[in-house]
Amino acid sequence: MSDLRSLLAAAPLLATLDAEEREQYLKDGSFHVLAFGQNDIVHLVGETCSRLDIILEGEILIEHSDEEGRQITIAEFYSGDVLSGNLVFSQNPIYPMTVTARQPSRILLISRDRLLDLFTANRAFLQSYLAYVSDHTMILGDRIKHYTGRSLRERLQSYLLFEYKKQASRILRLPMTKKALADKVGVQRTSLSRELAKMRADGLLLFDAETIELLDPFFRM
Structure with missing residues (x-):
């Protein structure tokens, strides 16, 4: 897999941070990286969302099981994409669908407390986060509407x-x-x-x- 620090710098949201900041957050544990193998479950439907996930490498799927048990792919996420941005501060932060790794992947986890600190201290980070979440929440909502409960x-x-x-x-x-x-x-x-x-x-x-x-x-x- 690619060099971790290069992957961090390549993610649009993380590019708003200095390299020294990213390094410090990795050291203090408020940034944490997890690796997933092909077809590993990242989040189960019904799981509580307590952090922000940023895809550093690989491909992640959101999948829905229909009434006949068939898996429908609702959305794909790739390097640099943000997962759970619309859930982490929700009053009901529950994953509505299963999230899996289509291929070997690495995901950066950012704690909710660190996110709040970054929103306060870094205006560029906040603007990038809000723009991404606004755009992709609408897209994901449209896809869910199109692919569930339909023939x-x-x-x-x-x-x-x-x-x-x-x-x-x-x-x-x-x-x-x-x-x-x-x-x-x-x-x-x-x-x-x-x-x-x-x-x-x-x-x-x-x-x-x-x-x-x-x-x-x-x-x-």
């Missing part, structure tokens, strides 16, 4: 519309494998292929191994 077709439609807006084209080049897409919407690959075939038969789209083309009826669903 597979509705989840696929939400994802494909997102890619349509992102790529500005009806012919979408998939940024992931079909297996990864199936994991994202919480089904087996065979179920995804079956639903795509049904949507093609319904005249909604065309697809091959690498692309999906959205047809006019798709936008009237």
Whole structure:
């Protein structure tokens, strides 16, 4: 894994601190780093949030189990991202979903007391924290709304519309494998292929191994 201090300096929120400050907080224990292996659980649903997590390295997932026990990936977090920023000072600081490591990862834990001290002493840190939490709380809320309590077709439609807006084209080049897409919407690959075939038969789209083309009826669903 990469050098710890380089990882700390690369995280946008931590870049508002001097190197000496980061070093001191590591020494006094108010900054603490934990390592997680692939598929390790970082936080369980129902767990109390008592600290801020910053992803230094790896990939972290927020996952939801639907009524049939299938795991749906709600959001992914990467190096530099902040996890639990919207929970740590909540009146009900409970993780609503399970958080897992998709790959070997390192996470910096910041105690709530140290956070409060930093907000008071470092205006740039506070501004960076508030901007990140505001932006990502809205995004995460939208994703939870899109991916829970909805049919597979509705989840696929939400994802494909997102890619349509992102790529500005009806012919979408998939940024992931079909297996990864199936994991994202919480089904087996065979179920995804079956639903795509049904949507093609319904005249909604065309697809091959690498692309999906959205047809006019798709936008009237």
